[in-house]
Amino acid sequence: MNLKRRAVAAAAVLAVASAGLLAVQATAEATQTAPPKRAAACPDLTVSRGWYGENKARLQHLIDAYGHCGDRSHKGGARPVATFDWDNTVIKNDVGDATMFWLLRHGKIRTPQRGDWHTTSRYLTDPAARALTKACPATGTTLPTHRNTARGTACADEILAVYSEGTTTSGEAAFDGFDHRRMEPQYAWLAQLTRGWSTHQVQRFAAAAREENLAAPIGTEQRVGTGEVTGWVRYYDQQRDLIRTLKKAGFDVYVVSASPEPVAEVWARGVGIDARHTIGIRNVTARGKLTAHLKGCGTVADGDDSMITYIDGKRCWINQEVYGVRGAAAEKVQPAAKRQVFAAGDSDTDISFLRDATGLRLVLNRNKNELMCRAYDNGDGRWLINPMFIEPKGEKADPYPCATTGYTDRDGGQGPVRRPDGSVIPDQHDTVFGAPPASATR
Structure with a gap:
């Protein structure tokens, strides 16, 4: 082979090698930058209006991670749990x-x-x-x-x-x-x-x-x-969509309400939640009729009438009815494996079960002091704040009094809101407020 032909052959080999190297580099770069593909069967949230900031995207990520498509799904084990307060959380009004x-x-x-x-x-x-x-x-x-x-x-x-x-x-x-x-x-x-x-x-x-x-x-x-x-009530389209998507992804979804359980059951059907997954205030019955006495939880006996699904009572009823925890233990925070992944609420009555959620905690802003102090402090980055989807409140003029009177004690006295380590949460300014598009109010 003469020198000219050898030079042409060498150039061809070099060109092929270079093309191969570029292809490998391109593949590596695409692997690094392209988002992971989701299976077509993975359920998506479909209602976008009314969600604040990145809230919808973060909720979708939680559903992807813990649902049946995710790497955190409990395949072959207990299903992940989501708990919703009802009044002014899933619906507007009470x-x-x-x-x-x-x-x-x-x-x-x-x-x-x-x-x-x-x-x-x-x-x-x-x-x-x-x-x-x-x-x-x-x-x-x-x-x-x-x-x-x-x-x-x-x-x-x-x-x-x-x-x-x-x-x-x-x-x-x-x-x-x-x-x-x-x-x-x-x-x-x-x-x-x-x-x-x-x-x-x-x-x-x-x-x-x-x-x-x-x-x-x-x-x-x-x-x-x-x-x-x-004289009016409306379901929130956004919450109906969220509940539907959570259920489709394999979550066990519960309503935990401070309304009477027979009442909450009637309304919960409208978002596909059955009586078995609805927890409310339960009356003691006698001869087929409701009495003026109430069912107890934890260490509270039936008829003692001293605990309902309210603040710490919501924690107790979730532990007892969802996770089968009995006695004094039901009144305490459980290990992460026996706690809900997701929780949603709008008021101080929801604070304990919201804090128990291990994944995300969705708060609809109704200017409730303790709840908003903890949500805005957001110590672990798991709190999501959203304006109400219908007739949202505007900006609260004064800061939330977290450092002084934001917390209500067992005796009704008021004091500072404290973090788990005992430190006091400083007063918080209201930053998530305002009206969603007008179409979200119908």
Whole structure:
């Protein structure tokens, strides 16, 4: 072979080698920069409007990681758990309120046993019992709160004040002596006032209230007694989509509500959550009827009436009903393997079970002090804050009083909000607020 032909051959070999090297480099660079491919069967969130910042993307990442497509999925073991508060978290407004208003408007609250209002709550004060006795004389099986008469409206007004404001119509405290980290007696009182009805009957009442409130235009008010109260409720499309996607990915999804359980069950069906996955305030039953006593959790016995699904009570009920933890242990924080991966809430009533979540914690901002102090402090980077999807609150003018009065003690006193290490969370400014697009309000 002459020198010219050898030079041409060598150049050809060099060109092939160079092309091969470039191809290898290109493949390596593509491997480093291209995002991992997701299987077509991995479920996606489909509603984008209303989500703040990176919240939707972070929720999708959690679903991808812990769902059946992810490397953290519990293949062959326990399914990951997601827990949602209900009122003002999955829906806008309060289904307990909607039911109480319906009961008053239709005269479905029964006269208390022996005419003694103390039998409706162990925490009812003497002034409240006297005011209720005066406004609602025991002359029949049910109270005439549906009648447009002086007697009917006075009775409705007194019950509504005690339930909604925690005071009598004259301003005296209606409840006292309760543990503020385990019990909200106003919430419990609704469940206790369903005494004498069966679970099925209460579900029928709740279903009627649901139909009215979903049909009413946003902003509707209704008359109860002599006052005007909220008359509409809406499901959040974003939360319905999130629940659907979590379930499709293999999560066990629970509702944990401080509304009566029969009421929460009726509403939870609308997002595909069945009765077995709905936890609310549970009445003790007798001869097929609800009583004014409540089921207990942990060390609290049935009928003691001192703990409901409220703050630390929500933790207890999740531990007991979801993870099978009994006795005193149910009231304590469990190891990570026995805690929910995801939790969502909107109020201080949700703070304990939100803190227990090991993956992400979604907070809808309703300007609740302790909750927003912890969410904005975001010590472990797992808190997501989102404005409410319908009629969100604007910016809170003053900082949250985290360092002074943001925390409510068991006796009702106020103090600083502390981190797990005991350090005090400094006051926090409100930074996540504002209205989603108008289309998110329908």
